[in-house]
Structure formats: structure tokens, C-alpha cells
Amino acid sequence: MRKRAKALGLTILFVLATAASAPARAAPQLEPKVVLVTFDGVRWQDIFRGADPKLMNDPAYVNPDIKSDVIGPAYLDVADRASALTPFLHGVMAKDGVLLGNRDKGECAKVANDLWFSYPGYNEFQTGRPDPNLTGNGKTPNPNVTFLEYLQTQPRYHGKVSMVGAWDVFPYIVNTQRTDVPVNIGFNGTYPTDVKTAREGMRLLEKHDQRAVYIAFGDTDEFAHAGDYAHYLMALERGDDFLRQVWDYLQSDPYYRGQTTLMVLTDHGRGETPTEAWREHGSSRAYKLTPKDFPQYNETGVVGSDNVWFAAMGPGVKRDVASGPGAGECLHSAQVAASLVTALGEDWRAFSRQSAHDQAAPPFPFIGAPTPPSAP
Ligand SMILES: [Zn+2]
Structure with missing residues (x-):
């Protein structure tokens, strides 16, 4: 104790001396930022159980040579x-x-929409509620206001909000006709693979003038629909590695460090049973809307493809509160929009009010206003 008190006394003397000789320097101001990353159609099974042995050993979904030489040893x-x-x-x-x-x-996380495919999912988590009238993946301008559009209309955030993604419907989901949120979906006219999307996403972050950035990946859903489990898994591993690169960058840069909340999720899950259901997703309502595709799912939909997962870290994440849903309760994708607004230190109810419906789902219980990292 004595030693410690002495060391503390010396420290105080040093600080006083420094303060006297150097010009006063303001305490660093917390300017919260959020980065949202999504991977299209990634199953909770693959996230929490890893590669599925049943699919890995099925030559219909994984080339046996690729399995034995590459992804078997790796995954x-x-x-x-x-x-x-x-x-x-x-x-x-x-x-x-x-x-x-x-x-x-026993953790429940679901979409709240009743269709279990992309546009309804992206609408739900960006606007804070499902919209039963959005029933297709077409280029329909979204009547609802996303968190990106809401922020863009706030003077403090105008020009500091961007999205980059791999799907040409994203500008309609964000409704760029109504608000000038930049949504970058194609890079030099080529199909934006996830690698290109990642590069554009990093460029966006390196501009140092953004406070809400949304990076949307799509390769996982493409490869799953094609029945290519090897490439689906490799796309997921690349995506995870991109998260590491982003986080390392954010922590190495004073513009972001200690001020940026990262949130990661998917727009919908996929099936598990029967085996081939891993390729598909959608509710019975979705299959009734498009009855020609996969008639085996018309009555039940792809069971379980409404199951999703959520990840978050940074100063907006309160790990001291019980993080999961209570028994019998579910987290829902609709809670994401209010969570991101809250992680910026803003009032999510104002977002809910101004986004015209006043019905946004509340933030996740583990999200709160960001606080600076505790002093050493
Ligand atoms: Zn899909």
C-alpha cells in the first residue's frame, strides 16, 4: 500500500508539472460511429456449429477432392x-x-417478417419493423425510412452516412430517390464480388468523414442457392477475416478507436431438414407468392429459415447487462435499427417518430448509449 501511494504521488506531481508547462489540451471528445456488416443468408448452424459434416461429405454439395485436400482439413x-x-x-x-x-x-433470434427472404429482411432491420406489403425482391422504392435515411436527414450526420453492397436492389431498399444516401452497388460495371465490396468498404472507412457505414456482402447466399457448400463456407471465412481487418483498422485509428460500435448480422437463415433445404429459404407465404419454385416448400416454407444471429462489440455494447433474450423470448431483426441509432448516442424514439411509423422495435437489451473506454 505504501509503495502504491508513493507511486501515485509521483504521478500526480508529474501530471501537475506537465499541465503547467504545456498548453491545456481538451479531453478527447467521444464522437460515436457505427459500422454495420451483413452477410446474406448465413445459417446459425454454420456460425455456431461450424462446417456441417453431412453437407461436407455429400458430393452433391462439396467436390470430394476439395473436401479431402482443402476444406476438410481447414474446417x-x-x-x-x-x-x-x-x-x-x-x-x-x-x-x-x-x-x-x-x-x-437455447438462444432465440429471428426475423419478425413473415417472408424470410432478402428485401423484407433488409427492410426490417434497417427500418425497425417488418412491412407485410413488401413481398418481392424487385426494384421497389421502399416507402419506409431506414436508419441511414433518418441519419442523413439530421444536420449532424448529413454527408456522414454511406452504404456499399453487392446487390442492385439496395438503392431501392434505402430509397436513394427520396434521400441522397450514397449507396455504392457496382464498381466499374463489374459484378461486385465480396472481395470488391470489402475493398470499397475499407476505402469508405479510410475517408475519415463517415459516422454510419453499412457494408453488405452477398456471396454466401449466391453460393448456397447454387448448392456449392465449399464456396459458401469459404465466402463466410473471408467475411470473418474482413471483420478482423475492419476491427484492427478501427482500433488503430484515433478517428474510430474507442468510439465505434461494430454490428454483424444476416438478413435471413436457411433450411436444415431435409438435407437440400440448406440451399433455400422463405416462408410458406413466400412460396405461395412464387408457387412455381420448389413446390416441396409451398405448404411449410423452408422450416427454420427465419432463424438469424447477431454479433456486436464496441462502446455501445453493454456487457454488464444480461445479453441474451430471457427464457421464451426472442431477439428480432427489427431491433437492429434502433440499436444502431442508440449506439450513436441518439434517441431511438426520435428515429421511430420521424421514420413516420412510430413503431420501431426497441434496441437490443445489450445496446446502450456509448461510453468512453474506462480510464486506465
Ligand atoms: Zn437467397
């Missing part, structure tokens, strides 16, 4: 399959933040 013949596939989500986000939606642990 399957390992002690912890989930960490082998998405090491950043499990090794960093789950430890320093939250990673939720593991049904094997």
Missing part, C-alpha cells in the same frame, strides 16, 4: 469447427462483445 478435421470457420466472431466478438442466436444453447 472439419479440427477440434473446434465453429472457431475454425469464423475465428473473429468466436475469438473476438463473442469474448469482447456478444454473439447470439445459438439454438443449441
Whole structure:
């Protein structure tokens, strides 16, 4: 105790001397930012259980040579399959933040919309509520206001809000005709693979003038629909590695460090049973709307494809509160919009009011106004 008191006394003397000789320097101001990253149509099963042995060993979905030489050793013949596939989500986000939606642990996370495909999902988590009238993936201008549009209309955020993504419907979901939120969807006219999207996303962050950035990846859904489980898994591993790059960058840069909340999620899940259901997603309502596709799902939909997962870390994440849903309760994608607004230190109810419906779902229980990192 005596030693410690003496050391403290010396420190105070040093600080006083420094303060007297140097010009007063203001305490660093917290200017919260949020980065949202989504991976289209990634199952909770692959996130929490890792590569599925049943699919890995099915030549219909994985080339046996690729399995034995490449992804078997990488994803399957390992002690912890989930960490082998998405090491950043499990090794960093789950430890320093939250990673939720593991049904094997009884965690419920679902979309609230009744269609279980992309446009309804992207609308739900960006606007704060499902819209039963949005029933297709077409280029329909969204009548609802996303968190991006809301922020763009606020003087403090105008010009500091951007999205980059791999789908030409995103400008309609964000409704760029109504508000000038920049939504970058194609890069030099080429199909934006996730690698290109990642590069554009990093460029956006490096501009240092953004406070809400949304980066949307799409390769996982493409490869899953094509029945290519190997490429689906590799796209997911690349995505996880992109998260690590983004987080390392954010922590290395004073513009972002200690002020930026990262949130990661998917727009919908996929099926599990029967085996081929992993390729598809959609509710019975969705299949009734497009009855020609996959008649085997017309009555039940792809069971379980409304199951999703959420990850978040940074100063807007309160790890001291119970992070998961209570027994019998579910987290819903509709809570994402209010969560992002809250993680910026803003009043989500004002967002809910001004986004014209006043019905946005509340933030996740583990999200709160950001606080500076505690003093050493
Ligand atoms: Zn899809």
C-alpha cells in the first residue's frame, strides 16, 4: 500500500508539472460511429456449429477432392469447427462483445417478417419493423425510412452516412430517390464480388468523414442457392477475416478507436431438414407468392429459415447487462435499427417518430448509449 501511494504521488506531481508547462489540451471528445456488416443468408448452424459434416461429405454439395485436400482439413478435421470457420466472431466478438442466436444453447433470434427472404429482411432491420406489403425482391422504392435515411436527414450526420453492397436492389431498399444516401452497388460495371465490396468498404472507412457505414456482402447466399457448400463456407471465412481487418483498422485509428460500435448480422437463415433445404429459404407465404419454385416448400416454407444471429462489440455494447433474450423470448431483426441509432448516442424514439411509423422495435437489451473506454 505504501509503495502504491508513493507511486501515485509521483504521478500526480508529474501530471501537475506537465499541465503547467504545456498548453491545456481538451479531453478527447467521444464522437460515436457505427459500422454495420451483413452477410446474406448465413445459417446459425454454420456460425455456431461450424462446417456441417453431412453437407461436407455429400458430393452433391462439396467436390470430394476439395473436401479431402482443402476444406476438410481447414474446417472439419479440427477440434473446434465453429472457431475454425469464423475465428473473429468466436475469438473476438463473442469474448469482447456478444454473439447470439445459438439454438443449441437455447438462444432465440429471428426475423419478425413473415417472408424470410432478402428485401423484407433488409427492410426490417434497417427500418425497425417488418412491412407485410413488401413481398418481392424487385426494384421497389421502399416507402419506409431506414436508419441511414433518418441519419442523413439530421444536420449532424448529413454527408456522414454511406452504404456499399453487392446487390442492385439496395438503392431501392434505402430509397436513394427520396434521400441522397450514397449507396455504392457496382464498381466499374463489374459484378461486385465480396472481395470488391470489402475493398470499397475499407476505402469508405479510410475517408475519415463517415459516422454510419453499412457494408453488405452477398456471396454466401449466391453460393448456397447454387448448392456449392465449399464456396459458401469459404465466402463466410473471408467475411470473418474482413471483420478482423475492419476491427484492427478501427482500433488503430484515433478517428474510430474507442468510439465505434461494430454490428454483424444476416438478413435471413436457411433450411436444415431435409438435407437440400440448406440451399433455400422463405416462408410458406413466400412460396405461395412464387408457387412455381420448389413446390416441396409451398405448404411449410423452408422450416427454420427465419432463424438469424447477431454479433456486436464496441462502446455501445453493454456487457454488464444480461445479453441474451430471457427464457421464451426472442431477439428480432427489427431491433437492429434502433440499436444502431442508440449506439450513436441518439434517441431511438426520435428515429421511430420521424421514420413516420412510430413503431420501431426497441434496441437490443445489450445496446446502450456509448461510453468512453474506462480510464486506465
Ligand atoms: Zn437467397
